[in-house]
Amino acid sequence: MNNDELAELGQQLRVDSVRAADAAASGHPTSSMSAADLMAVLLANHLRYDFERPDHPANDRFILSKGHASPLMYSVFKAAGAIDDAELLTFRKLGSRLEGHPTPRRLPWVETATGSLGQGFPVGVGIALAGKRLDHSDYRVWVVCGDSEMAEGSVWEAAEAAAYDKLDNLTVIVDVNRLGQRGQTRHGHDLDAYARRFQAFGWHTVEIDGHDVAAIDRAYSEAESTKDRPTAIIARTLKGKGVAAVEDKEGKHGKPLPDAAEAIEELGGPRDIRVHVSEPPAATPEKVAHEPLSLPRFDKGEEVATRDAFGKALAALGTARGDVVALDGxxxxxxxxxVFAEEHPERFFESFIAEQQMVASAVGMSARGWLPYASTFAAFFSRAYDFVRMASISDAGINLVGSHAGVAIGQDGPSQMGVEDLAMFRSVYGSTVLYPCDANQTARLVAAMADLDGIRYLRTSRGESPVIYDADEEFPVGGSKVLRSSEEDRLTVVAAGVTVQEALTAADKLAEEGIKVRVIDLYSVKPVDVETLRKAADDTGCLVTVEDHHEEGGIGDAVVEAFTDGRPVPRLVRLAVRMMPGSAAPDEQLHAAGIDAANIAATARLLVGEAVVS
Structure with a gap:
């Protein structure tokens, strides 16, 4: 398109953004209007995309990081012929695909859910990484950010990661419209302030008038020709551009225009320009290897840390499946x-101490069809929890593995102990939470995760533990294992991970005293094995949960939820970490927390009303 046509397209996008928000009686039209010219030039002259084939391997990828400007995105879809005008006007209404913030679960042209600011850009880095190192494709990744989200730390994790990996296939367009939700942003219209920050990380920068379509066109071409580093286009714009009642005025954020009809007339009225978006080049996705899986095998009685089993199993899975990638913090x-990095270096991604970017990269790679396993200490996933939450909204299929869980890590102290992670991941929509107790179980669950949907979390342990299962044992997700059972059981101990061995030791000691107890290994914390738990409750009348985790939200709560259908709830006692630990040996930590074999046995004796007489 020539400059006059581009300017007209920009006005159409503004008008349609105003119309959509007016029909919904809510939304963010002024934030959409500031970036309209930026999007018009991108759509008409630079984006290579087949809207009929959103999964085309050579399609460019676009992310609206400022997701509240969704009226603009939907107006772009209308201009490209992907949706019609009638659907545009269903914006924010019940049953509409056009949600207040865009999500890929509704629309196939949306790469990732945005709306929690500072996330679209990091996910874009993950997609650009996939393009460079996995897909080996020349598709470009375009991200439009708002200036308000430049205050987010995750943005600068992304900026450093992109520069470090020389992602010249990534262009970030910063819509500097000066105004945030409640007033001026930190840097207002100081474009150089943003440029200096990007340049410090090694980016190429271009500063432009974001309403000059010729300048925008030149900037995009410059970005496409820049090699070995990403480009940030920093565009000075006006919020509410084109309508005097709202242009560059405070207090207009997140509201329909006060007089939509008058605003539309001021913008020149409705238009119906249709854009023929450039087609991507022909491409065939590379075939990835799928070979028989040969998991590591461990002998019963051997002492192996579950984190060691995870590393070996992940490497074996990477050998069998060429779509598996690993990320670490x-x-x-x-x-x-x-172990994976040594065997499959081309599919290993070092994220450094940037957990938000690590999870975002995993989400981006998942969007491109890869199968990521991202790992760090269980405690450190809390830093990236919002990215996990948004990943579930995106329907992302990612595997997250938290090591060094619980007080059992010992002397490192509470800053390194994940004692909130089960609660955190159980609360994520559609998640799966697994907590193995031995090496063979770990290996099997690592493989099982690959075929699940949504967010999958595996909790591993630092210390060695005895192998109690045969290598050929099966561990279906949603199941459990009954390790001790008899007709005379007087209560049931439900454990997982490190507390399984403690429960077995306690059960054996109690059996010598004539007290029979059932022991359940609840390796699947979500979904939980409701049937087995209910049978145990019926048979023994009392459940004791033992977990190396805070009481809130962990295994105890998972067990309670098995009895929320109105049936009588059994007697339930919960042993969990209720204090703030310090530094001590692992066995000392478990004892101090009240979750070791001695405490389990003492609890059982109290519950059955028997004491040991010395």
């Missing part, structure tokens, strides 16, 4: 992803 020696 610079703790690969501890999480054991280093």
């Amino acid at each position: 610079e703790v690969g020696d501890s999480t054991r992803t280093g």
